[in-house]
Amino acid sequence: MKNYSIWKDNIKLTDFQVLDKDIETDILIIGGGITGISILYQLKNTKLNTILVDQGKIGLQTTANSIGKLTFLQNDLLDKIRNSFGDEIGKKYLESQINAINMVISIIRKEKIKCDLIKVPSILYTNNINEIEKIKDLKRFLEKCNIRVNLESTSLIESKYMIKVDDTYIFNPLKYIYGLARKLNNIYENTKIKKIIKKDKYYLCYSNKSIIKAKNVVIASHYPYFNLPFIFPIKATLEKSYLSASKYLGNDISLISYSNPFISIRTYLDYLIYLSNSHSINKDCDDKNNFNELIKKINDLNLRPNYLWSNIDIITNDGLPYIGKIDNNMFIATGYNTWGLATSTLASTIIKDLVLNKDNQYVSLFDPKRENLWKIMGGFGAIYKSLSGYISGFTKNKDKKKCTHMGCPLIYNEIENTWDCPCHGSRFDVDGKVIMSPANKDIK
């Protein structure tokens, strides 16, 4: 059994150079996940000199640990957005996701990227009687937006109600990133930005090996490793999920539960990938127990895990991502609510248009400084939930190894052999090396 994601076994990674000399540039992109690489791709034919740095190897963090679906049927997220903002905004978000998927598909075709892309319908189901009406309402809403929705059934899982939509895909996200990156210049690996200082019209960005003087900075580091001017922790929480890949012979399928319990399933070559046990990172953080529960679920399907891994994504309180300008000549794209594989491409076009001072229909929808801060913060409930989790993380584990980000006690994840932070999602390998931000210092 392998304790890393299946995507990492199916690819030969390309190495990119370290940036070890001081440099001046029009745009610096910090982070080489799907967001950063997509932004670099969009900017390649502009006159602006753009460079991208990643603290480690590109693509290996959140993107390489995802389940690799390109779909607009995203569990209960659309309903969360409709509840926060109403049906008009819900419709706009839905259209944005369909556009984003089409953009990724046209990039794959144009650049001839071999990333095991398969067109497969997306199925949404529930086994929870209380959710049937919610899916029926979602079906009506999708139909009102001119999307064809069919009822569906499958013997793979137990379900009380199931719908299906077409024009969605599954792919290998790591092959996609490397396929795109090989067509691009100015990518630097093992170059970690540790500090950013604003000086006159420039940002001075200090890496471990150099100083980058940039007119514009794009934060594509997933969790923004700095808090100001963007007070991130009160605008979002982090959610961890557990995944397995097991040998499986069956037709291609892409399935997702509506909400409770959250389950996502897809096939990849002759494997079935199964995601479950999602939880807010400061609650239920017994990784071993979560992996054991996942294994039990796949054993019930008569499968055994060949791969086990976990992943963390950023969940915003109102359900919409944060994409856009956060300060003069500083931009961000994050908070995709576990649906960043296509949204990151949409983000890349928004950031490009903002940098070039062009209009873009999605600027106000995803504005990271959007108004109604109270709603964004989710009111007292969300603040209490977030703070109480951190405080209990600190007190329960106070004798453990400490995270170098904000000193939160780390928890040992004995399946993946990592030290994981239950406050902000940083992860360290057994030697104390950072493998997941926001921490940017190793443990001594």
Ligand SMILES: Cc1cc2nc3c(=O)[nH]c(=O)nc-3n(C[C@H](O)[C@H](O)[C@H](O)COP(=O)(O)OP(=O)(O)OC[C@H]3O[C@@H](n4cnc5c(N)ncnc54)[C@H](O)[C@@H]3O)c2cc1C
């Ligand atoms: C369990 C799970 C399943 C998912 N499945 C799907 C799915 O099926 N479909 C979908 O659309 N989305 C999915 N997602 C969401 C998706 O994976 C993410 O939204 C997306 O990968 C985020 O990409 P990113 O580039 O923003 O972040 P990342 O991939 O994490 O990239 C950030 C990069 O920044 C670098 N970095 C960080 N700090 C620094 C620094 N200081 N200096 C330099 N570099 C730095 C890191 O090394 C990293 O490479 C899933 C998420 C989870 C948790």
